[in-house]
Amino acid sequence: MTALVVVLGLVVAVLALLVVGLLRSHAEILKRLHDLGAGVEPGQPTSQPASPTATPVTSREDFQVMPQVPSPPDREAFGGAADLVGVGAGGADALSVRIIGVEHDTIVAFLSSGCITCQKFWDAFAKPRKLKLPSGTRIVVVTKGPEAESASSVASLAPASFPTVMSTQAFTDYDVPGSPYFVYVHGPSGRVRGEGTGPDWEQVSSLLAQATVDAGLATALSGRQVAKPDADAAREERIDRELFEAGVAPGDPSLFSVTPPDGADATDADRHDHDGHHPHG
Amino acid sequence: MKLQAHGIETELPAGWEGRIALRTQPTAATRSIGDPAERTNPIVHLANFALPEQRGDFGSGAVDLMSEPHVLVVLFEYGPECANTALFSRQGMPKKLTPTMFSGAALQRTLPGQAGCQIFFTEGNRAFCLYTVLGGQSAATRVLPQANATLAGTRILAR
Numbered sequence: 001m002t003a004l005v006v007v008l009g010l011v012v013a014v015l016a017l018l019v020v021g022l023l024r025s026h027a028e029i030l031k032r033l034h035d036l037g038a039g040v041e042p043g044q045p046t047s048q049p050a051s052p053t054a055t056p057v058t059s060r061e062d063f064q065v066m067p068q069v070p071s072p073p074d075r076e077a078f079g080g081a082a083d084l085v086g087v088g089a090g091g092a093d094a095l096s097v098r099i100i101g102v103e104h105d106t107i108v109a110f111l112s113s114g115c116i117t118c119q120k121f122w123d124a125f126a127k128p129r130k131l132k133l134p135s136g137t138r139i140v141v142v143t144k145g146p147e148a149e150s151a152s153s154v155a156s157l158a159p160a161s162f163p164t165v166m167s168t169q170a171f172t173d174y175d176v177p178g179s180p181y182f183v184y185v186h187g188p189s190g191r192v193r194g195e196g197t198g199p200d201w202e203q204v205s206s207l208l209a210q211a212t213v214d215a216g217l218a219t220a221l222s223g224r225q226v227a228k229p230d231a232d233a234a235r236e237e238r239i240d241r242e243l244f245e246a247g248v249a250p251g252d253p254s255l256f257s258v259t260p261p262d263g264a265d266a267t268d269a270d271r272h273d274h275d276g277h278h279p280h281g
Numbered sequence: 282m283k284l285q286a287h288g289i290e291t292e293l294p295a296g297w298e299g300r301i302a303l304r305t306q307p308t309a310a311t312r313s314i315g316d317p318a319e320r321t322n323p324i325v326h327l328a329n330f331a332l333p334e335q336r337g338d339f340g341s342g343a344v345d346l347m348s349e350p351h352v353l354v355v356l357f358e359y360g361p362e363c364a365n366t367a368l369f370s371r372q373g374m375p376k377k378l379t380p381t382m383f384s385g386a387a388l389q390r391t392l393p394g395q396a397g398c399q400i401f402f403t404e405g406n407r408a409f410c411l412y413t414v415l416g417g418q419s420a421a422t423r424v425l426p427q428a429n430a431t432l433a434g435t436r437i438l439a440r
Contacts, residue, residue, distance in 0.1 A: 083282060083298075085282050085283070085284065087286070088300070088302060092286065092287075092302075092303070093286050093287075093300065093301060093302035093303065094284040094285055094286035094299075094300070094301040094302075095284065095298075095299065095300045095301070095302075096282045096284055096293060096297075096298045096299050097298050097331075098296065098297075098298045098331065101295075101296060102331060104331060138331065160334060160335070161334055161335065162334060163332075163334055253368060253399075253401070255389065
């Protein structure tokens with residue numbers, strides 16, 4: 001009888017230890033989840049800094065990154081943005097892109113052709129309609145220059161819908177710690193609204209949304225462009241091809257002749273010696 | 282901001298962006314019009330607004346986005362056999378455009394309020410067309426000084 005009581009006491013003690021251990025582990029998990037913002041109801045106080053105010057954000061504390069993702073580099077204040085100039089994807093062409101003093105905002109995406117994480121962003125940028133960019137925002141992709149990057153690789157990765165600038169100087173101007181890295185610039189003022197990185201576009205766009213007052217991601221920048229119906233585009237292509245086969249190439253002067261008023265002589269613009277077919281460049 | 286490529290260089294004034302590139306090789310994939318065997322020549326697009334990536338040689342796709350204060354400058358190079366021919370007999374790139382040079386009828390695609398100007402010339406033994414589009418003809422006096430400053434800062438190097 002005594003032995004039975006002792007055994008039962010030992011079992012209870014062991015079970016009690018197990019329960020205490022489980023409770024501690026559970027508390028640790030809840031604390032980690034709370035730190036990540038899970039299960040926080042709107043209006044409830046949290047341990048995170050206050051939500052961004054309704055003015056362009058410049059404090060690095062307002063730009064939150066996941067705990068395992070490197071934070072923006074330590075700086076007294078976010079550095080200002082800069083216009084971009086460099087060579088195009090492929091390394092042969094030249095281009096410049098305005099970032100400051102423009103109506104639209106810009107997400108400058110610093111990528112490389114060789115990093116595995118960057119590949120997710122290259123793939124995402126190939127489908128611009130799925131990016132759900134904030135309204136009035138354009139993406140510009142920046143890689144290092146041809147002296148540090150494979151121009152042919154960048155050319156094969158460069159998205160058709162966004163400019164791609166190869167410029168090592170841009171990495172210096174923006175004080176980029178590595179790729180992938182993203183800087184969100186307020187166009188009219190040139191101020192950096194937020195910067196950081198993430199494992200994929202969904203995470204980065206979520207973090208960028210937190211850094212601005214735009215709750216929810218609205219229409220894409222492509223919505224500003226005139227969306228040409230497919231039938232019109234096909235018709236234009238057919239007309240261009242028929243004109244070309246008839247000897248009228250794009251830019252042919254006959255396409256631009258100014259019709260004189262009734263009774264007036266032909267203008268100089270119509271007197272040019274048109275040989276019928278000017279091979280275009 | 283200086284751009285230099287394909288024997289053309291330009292010093293862009295503040296507020297402008299530009300592209301100096303070779304014309305897209307016409308293939309079934311690119312849908313560009315032309316002879317697939319042609320040797321492509323440079324095209325320059327300079328603008329005081331954000332240039333979309335999807336653009337035609339003479340600015341289609343970009344002109345759709347233009348409003349009154351905007352101007353687009355296109356330099357389109359033709360083949361070497363065109364240099365100094367009758368159409369391209371004018372020597373030297375024009376550097377001073379005036380409002381009277383522009384017309385709503387001189388547009389590749391007529392868009393309300395816009396006006397265009399097209400001038401053919403030879404410089405450095407290279408044949409070019411300078412095609413300039415104003416987002417609003419009524420703003421010509423205001424925006425042409427910017428365009429002329431851009432042209433003044435552009436050089437075509439001889440072949």
